[in-house]
Amino acid sequence: MRNRPPYALASVDHALQLAALLQQEGPLRVTDAAERLGVAVSTAHRLLAMLVYRDFAEQGADRRYGPGKVLRPAEISGAPIALLRAVCDAPLKWLVEQTQESANVVVPARTEVRFIATVESPRVLRVGDRVGRSLPAHLTSGGKAILAALPPEEVCAMYEDAGEVDLPRLRRELALVRKRGFAINDQLTETGLTAIGTVVEDAEGVPLAGVSIALPTARFDRDALPAWVNALSTAARRVEAALADYR
CATH class of the missing domain: 3.30.450.40 (GAF domain)
Known part of the structure; x- marks a missing residue:
């Protein structure tokens, strides 16, 4: 069993939780993400925007967010x-x-x-x-x-x-x-x-x-x-x- 770090950063924790949700459950609406995390819709939107920026999420034509390239299996680079x-x-x-x-x-x-x-x-x-x-x-x-x-x-x-x-x-x-x-x-x-x-x-x-x-x-x-x-x-x-x- 892992203990929660004594100086946990809520924003980092929320971003990691959201990335895990996208990888495990698939596309989410902003309101879905806010509800799952227990945060305001505006906060969920900012978190998703950052995940998109870092390729952890992608926004589809239906405006839902799904897992990005970083969360999908990828080829390994042979470069040092x-x-x-x-x-x-x-x-x-x-x-x-x-x-x-x-x-x-x-x-x-x-x-x-x-x-x-x-x-x-x-x-x-x-x-x-x-x-x-x-x-x-x-x-x-x-x-x-x-x-x-x-x-x-x-x-x-x-x-x-x-x-x-x-x-x-x-x-x-x-x-x-x-x-x-x-x-x-x-x-x-x-x-x-x-x-x-x-x-x-x-x-x-x-x-x-x-x-x-x-x-x-x-x-x-x-x-x-x-x-x-x-x-x-x-x-x-x-x-x-x-x-x-x-x-």
Whole structure:
């Protein structure tokens, strides 16, 4: 039997209870959540909004909330996540200084990527923290950079049964990413958001992660692209060098 912690935080406890309810019982209305937790409807709404933000919940077309990606079975990433987190902070901060845009590190989990680190832009209008979120690899800039660094036959095997992915088109796009050395996500994952990414590889050339900058589409400027790509490449090489120092 577990004892309740003496300094339990009610808001954390409520959020964890709500996540468990979504995972075990399925979709809930805000009023259902409030009743189950014994809190005001406004409080339940704020809790659900935070769970949605962190991918613990999703809101359906019927306005009910169900379990999000974090609460569903997921592929395990083979990337050294703890080590990447330990070494990427300084390169990401440098990247933000150079570009004045938010910077991220993602790791692959088969056909998805997971955000494991973010340093936000200092600007008022900026792309926020994405840590903990998962997105389709073939849509994100970091994900496409990772896929482009894999053997083409491996990518084909990953997506051969994915009916929603146009594999010939994806192969053409990845060939262009390999040629350029960077990938772009132009509002594919979120309206009004553009991202540019490149790959982080180990000493044997195996892709471990993607580094990207994300910015409001209104600020995207093709004339600035060479400078952004140069900064991204430098940040990625710094991450690789830091990883090598640990080996």
